Amino acid sequence: MEAKLKKELGTAMLRPTGHSGGGCISEGQSYDTDSGRVFVKINHKSQAKLMFDGEHASLEAIFKTETVKVPKPVKVIELDRGGCVFVMEHLDMRGLSKYSKCLGEQLAALHLHNKRQLDKLNKEQQTQNEWQDDWVKFYSQQRLQHQLNLVEKSYGDREAREAWAELQLKIPQFFQDLEISPALLHGDLWGGNVSECEEGPVIFDPASFYGHSEFELGIAGMFGGFNSSFYSAYHEKIPQAPGFAKRNQLYQLFHYLNHWNHFGGGYRGSSIRIMKNLLK
Structure with missing residues (x-):
């Protein structure tokens, strides 16, 4: 997967940061790249690309309104052995409190x-x-x-x-x-x-x-x-x-x-x- 990410993102460096996450559906991992830190969501199910394409479009639509901050979407990448990843901007986040x-x-x-x-x-x-x-x-x-x-x-x-x-x-x-x-x-x-x-x-x-x-x-x-x-x-x-x-x-x-x-x-x-x- 990491070789595919390097190629698709055009980066020589792809170093895991230790920041990870995930929910009921997908896993997640942050990486440092030549152009900055990104967050990668990973899903190996057959419908992964359809789901991530929808999420990419959703983030793009909200991002363009310039009203509320969302991670900037980067790219949806199909994996050679099945499944898909969604690359987006990495944000250092904490629980909602003062905002x-x-x-x-x-x-x-x-x-x-x-x-x-x-x-x-x-x-x-x-x-x-x-x-x-x-x-x-x-x-x-x-x-x-x-x-x-x-x-x-x-x-x-x-x-x-x-x-x-x-x-x-x-x-x-x-x-x-x-x-x-x-x-x-x-x-x-x-x-x-x-x-x-x-x-x-x-x-x-x-x-x-x-x-x-x-x-x-x-x-x-x-x-x-x-x-x-x-x-x-x-x-x-x-x-x-x-x-x-x-x-x-x-x-x-x-x-x-x-x-x-x-x-x-x-x-x-x-x-x-x-x-x-x-x-x-």
């Missing part, structure tokens, strides 16, 4: 970036440039329905099936009189994917797409890692709209279903509970 408020402000700036670009374009062209697709339909069918289909295939869970049959009819009610501007989302913003360096907060491991800004706060509230100063700073720029609490549960439902499909039945109870709460 929580700053992260709230910068995350809101990220979510408002696309709207400001559209507003600027509209002003310059003096034309309407409205988002044509239906977010509620997209979220219901492409996100929740997809996860429920996987649950059905793996578990054939009658309670989940019956609850979803009722809930999907009710979902449009949660979005009445709500104007949604498509926001660039990190997509997986839980406490394990945020940190800070000397200059300020850092977010990483994104799964970005354009959607409702409130979706971002679903998983943020599930596993801790964000204090009140983060939420206060965020909502000062993007105030909570009526019905936020219900929609927040709806957005958490996707993540609980996703975890049920990835990690097993330990997440079944939370998935069923949210669906029943939303039906009350």
Whole structure:
């Protein structure tokens, strides 16, 4: 692998630094190169390139907004013996603490970036440039329905099936009189994917797409890692709209279903509970 990295990065030096990391899916290792220190994520699964290509595009999109710091993506490299690596900028990071408020402000700036670009374009062209697709339909069918289909295939869970049959009819009610501007989302913003360096907060491991800004706060509230100063700073720029609490549960439902499909039945109870709460 290291010979391949040297060739693809055009470096004579490739020295492990001792900084390593990893999560549920990929391993990681930092290296010193001729042009500086990089962090390399490694995954040997067949779908690794597809996953890393998506992460590269996500980091690139967030990086270009100049709103919140992310590791600058460098290159996705396929390995000769299967699998793939993703090379990105190395950042010396520590747990999020003093920059929580700053992260709230910068995350809101990220979510408002696309709207400001559209507003600027509209002003310059003096034309309407409205988002044509239906977010509620997209979220219901492409996100929740997809996860429920996987649950059905793996578990054939009658309670989940019956609850979803009722809930999907009710979902449009949660979005009445709500104007949604498509926001660039990190997509997986839980406490394990945020940190800070000397200059300020850092977010990483994104799964970005354009959607409702409130979706971002679903998983943020599930596993801790964000204090009140983060939420206060965020909502000062993007105030909570009526019905936020219900929609927040709806957005958490996707993540609980996703975890049920990835990690097993330990997440079944939370998935069923949210669906029943939303039906009350």
